[in-house]
Amino acid sequence: MSEIILILSLNYKMLIYDSHLHLDENLQIEDGIKALVSNLNSAGIAGGFVIHLLSQKFSFTDFSNAISLYPEFKVFRNIDPREELNLISLEINQAKDFGAIGIKLHPRQQEFNLMHSNIKPICELAQDLHLIINICAFDDGSWHRLGLNYPQFQMLADLYPKVNFIWSHAGGHRVIDFMFMARRTGNVFLDTSFTPNYFFRGSVKEDLLYVIESLPNRYLFGTDPLANEYEAKVKDLFEYFKNLQSDTNQLFNSNYKHLVSLYE
Numbered sequence: 001m002s003e004i005i006l007i008l009s010l011n012y013k014m015l016i017y018d019s020h021l022h023l024d025e026n027l028q029i030e031d032g033i034k035a036l037v038s039n040l041n042s043a044g045i046a047g048g049f050v051i052h053l054l055s056q057k058f059s060f061t062d063f064s065n066a067i068s069l070y071p072e073f074k075v076f077r078n079i080d081p082r083e084e085l086n087l088i089s090l091e092i093n094q095a096k097d098f099g100a101i102g103i104k105l106h107p108r109q110q111e112f113n114l115m116h117s118n119i120k121p122i123c124e125l126a127q128d129l130h131l132i133i134n135i136c137a138f139d140d141g142s143w144h145r146l147g148l149n150y151p152q153f154q155m156l157a158d159l160y161p162k163v164n165f166i167w168s169h170a171g172g173h174r175v176i177d178f179m180f181m182a183r184r185t186g187n188v189f190l191d192t193s194f195t196p197n198y199f200f201r202g203s204v205k206e207d208l209l210y211v212i213e214s215l216p217n218r219y220l221f222g223t224d225p226l227a228n229e230y231e232a233k234v235k236d237l238f239e240y241f242k243n244l245q246s247d248t249n250q251l252f253n254s255n256y257k258h259l260v261s262l263y264e
Protein backbone atom coordinates (compact mmCIF):
# COMPACT_ATOMS: atom_id res chain seq x y z
CA MET A 1 0.00 0.00 0.00
CA SER A 2 2.74 2.48 0.93
CA GLU A 3 4.36 1.93 -2.48
CA ILE A 4 1.15 2.90 -4.22
CA ILE A 5 0.76 5.98 -2.04
CA LEU A 6 4.37 6.94 -2.72
CA ILE A 7 3.99 6.62 -6.48
CA LEU A 8 0.71 8.54 -6.51
CA SER A 9 1.95 11.15 -4.09
CA LEU A 10 5.02 11.73 -6.25
CA ASN A 11 2.60 12.64 -9.02
CA TYR A 12 1.05 15.23 -6.70
CA LYS A 13 4.45 15.91 -5.06
CA MET A 14 2.93 15.62 -1.58
CA LEU A 15 0.93 13.31 0.63
CA ILE A 16 -2.72 14.21 0.60
CA TYR A 17 -5.05 13.69 3.57
CA ASP A 18 -8.84 13.58 3.61
CA SER A 19 -10.30 15.23 6.73
CA HIS A 20 -13.84 13.91 6.22
CA LEU A 21 -14.33 10.18 5.69
CA HIS A 22 -17.03 7.71 6.73
CA LEU A 23 -17.29 3.94 6.47
CA ASP A 24 -19.88 2.56 4.08
CA GLU A 25 -22.63 1.51 6.49
CA ASN A 26 -23.95 -1.08 4.04
CA LEU A 27 -20.84 -3.17 4.63
CA GLN A 28 -19.55 -5.02 7.70
CA ILE A 29 -16.93 -2.93 9.50
CA GLU A 30 -13.88 -4.87 8.27
CA ASP A 31 -15.15 -4.86 4.69
CA GLY A 32 -15.94 -1.16 5.00
CA ILE A 33 -12.40 -0.37 6.11
CA LYS A 34 -10.92 -2.49 3.32
CA ALA A 35 -13.11 -0.66 0.80
CA LEU A 36 -12.05 2.68 2.26
CA VAL A 37 -8.35 1.78 2.12
CA SER A 38 -8.74 0.59 -1.46
CA ASN A 39 -10.57 3.79 -2.45
CA LEU A 40 -7.93 5.97 -0.84
CA ASN A 41 -5.14 4.03 -2.56
CA SER A 42 -6.81 4.40 -5.95
CA ALA A 43 -7.30 8.12 -5.41
CA GLY A 44 -3.79 8.75 -4.05
CA ILE A 45 -4.89 9.75 -0.54
CA ALA A 46 -2.57 8.87 2.35
CA GLY A 47 -5.10 8.76 5.21
CA GLY A 48 -7.52 10.92 7.09
CA PHE A 49 -10.20 11.45 9.70
CA VAL A 50 -12.88 8.74 9.81
CA ILE A 51 -16.05 9.95 11.49
CA HIS A 52 -18.37 7.51 13.22
CA LEU A 53 -22.03 8.47 12.99
CA LEU A 54 -24.82 7.38 15.33
CA SER A 55 -26.91 6.71 12.23
CA GLN A 56 -24.50 3.89 11.32
CA LYS A 57 -25.49 0.44 12.45
CA PHE A 58 -22.15 -0.55 14.01
CA SER A 59 -21.14 0.41 17.53
CA PHE A 60 -18.44 2.97 18.18
CA THR A 61 -16.29 0.46 20.08
CA ASP A 62 -16.32 -2.09 17.22
CA PHE A 63 -15.66 0.72 14.76
CA SER A 64 -12.69 2.19 16.63
CA ASN A 65 -11.21 -1.20 17.49
CA ALA A 66 -11.17 -2.13 13.81
CA ILE A 67 -9.82 1.22 12.65
CA SER A 68 -7.06 1.28 15.27
CA LEU A 69 -5.24 -1.33 13.15
CA TYR A 70 -4.78 1.34 10.47
CA PRO A 71 -2.49 4.13 11.71
CA GLU A 72 -3.27 6.31 8.68
CA PHE A 73 -6.75 6.93 10.10
CA LYS A 74 -7.82 9.10 13.05
CA VAL A 75 -11.23 8.56 14.62
CA PHE A 76 -14.03 10.97 15.59
CA ARG A 77 -17.04 9.90 17.63
CA ASN A 78 -20.52 11.28 17.05
CA ILE A 79 -22.09 12.54 20.30
CA ASP A 80 -25.80 13.35 20.60
CA PRO A 81 -26.37 16.25 23.05
CA ARG A 82 -30.00 15.19 23.52
CA GLU A 83 -28.86 12.13 25.52
CA GLU A 84 -28.50 12.14 29.32
CA LEU A 85 -25.39 13.99 30.42
CA ASN A 86 -24.09 10.97 32.36
CA LEU A 87 -24.22 8.84 29.25
CA ILE A 88 -22.63 11.58 27.14
CA SER A 89 -19.79 11.84 29.63
CA LEU A 90 -19.22 8.07 29.51
CA GLU A 91 -19.22 8.13 25.72
CA ILE A 92 -16.73 10.99 25.46
CA ASN A 93 -14.40 9.38 28.01
CA GLN A 94 -14.67 6.09 26.15
CA ALA A 95 -13.88 7.84 22.85
CA LYS A 96 -10.68 9.18 24.41
CA ASP A 97 -9.79 5.75 25.86
CA PHE A 98 -10.26 4.18 22.43
CA GLY A 99 -7.86 6.66 20.85
CA ALA A 100 -10.30 9.04 19.15
CA ILE A 101 -8.86 12.49 18.54
CA GLY A 102 -12.20 14.22 18.45
CA ILE A 103 -15.95 14.20 18.70
CA LYS A 104 -18.51 15.05 16.07
CA LEU A 105 -21.63 17.15 16.64
CA HIS A 106 -24.30 16.93 13.96
CA PRO A 107 -27.02 19.54 14.69
CA ARG A 108 -28.79 19.04 11.38
CA GLN A 109 -29.00 15.23 11.62
CA GLN A 110 -29.80 15.09 15.34
CA GLU A 111 -31.98 18.21 15.39
CA PHE A 112 -30.55 20.52 18.04
CA ASN A 113 -28.87 23.92 18.12
CA LEU A 114 -25.63 24.97 19.79
CA MET A 115 -27.47 26.67 22.68
CA HIS A 116 -28.66 23.26 23.93
CA SER A 117 -27.94 22.96 27.66
CA ASN A 118 -25.64 19.94 27.17
CA ILE A 119 -23.38 21.67 24.64
CA LYS A 120 -21.29 23.57 27.20
CA PRO A 121 -20.65 20.46 29.38
CA ILE A 122 -19.66 18.58 26.19
CA CYS A 123 -17.20 21.33 25.25
CA GLU A 124 -15.79 21.43 28.78
CA LEU A 125 -15.20 17.68 28.72
CA ALA A 126 -13.62 17.87 25.25
CA GLN A 127 -11.39 20.62 26.57
CA ASP A 128 -10.37 18.57 29.65
CA LEU A 129 -9.69 15.46 27.54
CA HIS A 130 -7.94 17.38 24.74
CA LEU A 131 -10.32 16.40 21.95
CA ILE A 132 -11.15 18.25 18.73
CA ILE A 133 -14.82 19.18 18.21
CA ASN A 134 -16.04 18.74 14.65
CA ILE A 135 -19.42 20.38 13.97
CA CYS A 136 -21.44 20.00 10.78
CA ALA A 137 -21.65 23.54 9.36
CA PHE A 138 -23.81 22.94 6.29
CA ASP A 139 -27.21 24.64 6.33
CA ASP A 140 -29.57 22.53 4.24
CA GLY A 141 -32.47 24.89 4.96
CA SER A 142 -33.37 23.41 8.35
CA TRP A 143 -31.23 25.62 10.60
CA HIS A 144 -33.89 28.24 11.37
CA ARG A 145 -36.31 25.50 12.28
CA LEU A 146 -33.77 24.16 14.78
CA GLY A 147 -32.90 27.58 16.19
CA LEU A 148 -29.40 27.11 14.83
CA ASN A 149 -27.53 30.09 13.41
CA TYR A 150 -23.97 30.67 12.35
CA PRO A 151 -22.86 33.05 15.14
CA GLN A 152 -23.44 30.16 17.60
CA PHE A 153 -20.36 28.49 16.06
CA GLN A 154 -18.14 31.47 16.81
CA MET A 155 -19.60 31.90 20.29
CA LEU A 156 -18.57 28.33 21.19
CA ALA A 157 -15.09 28.73 19.72
CA ASP A 158 -14.67 31.93 21.75
CA LEU A 159 -15.90 30.28 24.96
CA TYR A 160 -13.45 27.36 24.60
CA PRO A 161 -10.21 28.79 23.20
CA LYS A 162 -8.23 25.67 24.16
CA VAL A 163 -10.46 23.44 22.03
CA ASN A 164 -9.76 23.16 18.31
CA PHE A 165 -12.97 23.16 16.31
CA ILE A 166 -13.51 21.91 12.77
CA TRP A 167 -16.43 23.54 10.98
CA SER A 168 -17.32 20.80 8.52
CA HIS A 169 -18.22 21.62 4.93
CA ALA A 170 -16.69 25.10 5.48
CA GLY A 171 -20.12 26.69 6.04
CA GLY A 172 -21.98 25.40 2.96
CA HIS A 173 -23.56 28.35 1.17
CA ARG A 174 -22.20 30.62 3.96
CA VAL A 175 -18.53 29.97 3.13
CA ILE A 176 -17.70 33.68 3.35
CA ASP A 177 -19.42 34.22 6.71
CA PHE A 178 -17.63 31.21 8.18
CA MET A 179 -14.27 32.37 6.81
CA PHE A 180 -14.73 35.78 8.46
CA MET A 181 -15.65 34.17 11.79
CA ALA A 182 -12.58 31.89 11.51
CA ARG A 183 -10.41 34.92 10.72
CA ARG A 184 -11.32 36.40 14.13
CA THR A 185 -11.06 33.07 15.95
CA GLY A 186 -7.69 31.35 16.37
CA ASN A 187 -8.89 27.84 17.25
CA VAL A 188 -10.94 26.94 14.19
CA PHE A 189 -10.26 24.83 11.09
CA LEU A 190 -12.73 24.27 8.25
CA ASP A 191 -13.02 21.19 6.08
CA THR A 192 -13.87 21.61 2.42
CA SER A 193 -15.94 18.43 2.14
CA PHE A 194 -19.28 18.13 0.36
CA THR A 195 -19.77 21.83 -0.49
CA PRO A 196 -17.89 21.80 -3.84
CA ASN A 197 -19.73 18.61 -4.84
CA TYR A 198 -23.14 19.90 -3.83
CA PHE A 199 -23.40 23.26 -5.58
CA PHE A 200 -23.68 22.61 -9.31
CA ARG A 201 -24.33 26.28 -10.16
CA GLY A 202 -23.99 29.70 -8.50
CA SER A 203 -21.12 31.44 -6.74
CA VAL A 204 -20.38 29.10 -3.82
CA LYS A 205 -17.64 27.11 -5.56
CA GLU A 206 -15.88 30.29 -6.61
CA ASP A 207 -16.32 31.74 -3.11
CA LEU A 208 -14.81 28.60 -1.59
CA LEU A 209 -11.63 29.16 -3.60
CA TYR A 210 -11.59 32.77 -2.44
CA VAL A 211 -11.91 31.92 1.27
CA ILE A 212 -9.18 29.27 1.08
CA GLU A 213 -6.86 31.75 -0.62
CA SER A 214 -7.62 34.43 1.95
CA LEU A 215 -7.15 32.20 5.02
CA PRO A 216 -4.90 29.43 3.68
CA ASN A 217 -3.67 28.03 6.99
CA ARG A 218 -7.16 26.94 8.20
CA TYR A 219 -8.72 24.83 5.47
CA LEU A 220 -8.45 21.04 5.36
CA PHE A 221 -9.13 19.06 2.20
CA GLY A 222 -12.09 16.71 2.71
CA THR A 223 -14.52 14.73 0.59
CA ASP A 224 -17.48 13.13 2.44
CA PRO A 225 -18.58 11.41 -0.79
CA LEU A 226 -20.44 8.21 -1.45
CA ALA A 227 -18.02 5.31 -1.13
CA ASN A 228 -18.62 4.00 -4.63
CA GLU A 229 -17.80 7.38 -6.18
CA TYR A 230 -14.67 8.14 -4.17
CA GLU A 231 -11.97 8.04 -6.84
CA ALA A 232 -14.02 10.00 -9.40
CA LYS A 233 -15.01 12.65 -6.83
CA VAL A 234 -11.40 13.11 -5.71
CA LYS A 235 -10.33 13.53 -9.33
CA ASP A 236 -12.98 16.24 -9.81
CA LEU A 237 -11.83 17.97 -6.63
CA PHE A 238 -8.17 17.92 -7.71
CA GLU A 239 -9.22 19.62 -10.95
CA TYR A 240 -11.28 22.18 -9.07
CA PHE A 241 -8.53 23.01 -6.53
CA LYS A 242 -6.04 23.52 -9.37
CA ASN A 243 -7.73 26.94 -9.63
CA LEU A 244 -6.36 27.95 -6.23
CA GLN A 245 -3.71 30.62 -6.31
CA SER A 246 -2.58 29.89 -2.73
CA ASP A 247 -0.20 27.10 -1.70
CA THR A 248 -2.22 23.89 -2.12
CA ASN A 249 0.23 22.05 0.11
CA GLN A 250 -1.48 23.76 3.07
CA LEU A 251 -4.92 22.52 2.04
CA PHE A 252 -3.88 18.98 1.12
CA ASN A 253 -1.19 18.29 3.69
CA SER A 254 0.33 20.75 6.12
CA ASN A 255 -2.81 22.11 7.84
CA TYR A 256 -3.95 18.53 8.47
CA LYS A 257 -0.50 17.47 9.71
CA HIS A 258 -0.29 20.49 11.96
CA LEU A 259 -3.69 19.76 13.55
CA VAL A 260 -2.90 16.05 14.01
CA SER A 261 0.49 16.88 15.56
CA LEU A 262 -1.31 18.69 18.39
CA TYR A 263 -3.00 15.39 19.34
CA GLU A 264 -0.04 13.00 19.22
Ligand SMILES: [Zn+2]
Residues within 6 Å of the ligand: 020, 022, 051, 224
Ligand atom coordinates in the same frame (compact mmCIF):
# COMPACT_ATOMS: atom_id res chain seq x y z
ZN1 LIG B 1 -19.97 13.59 6.89
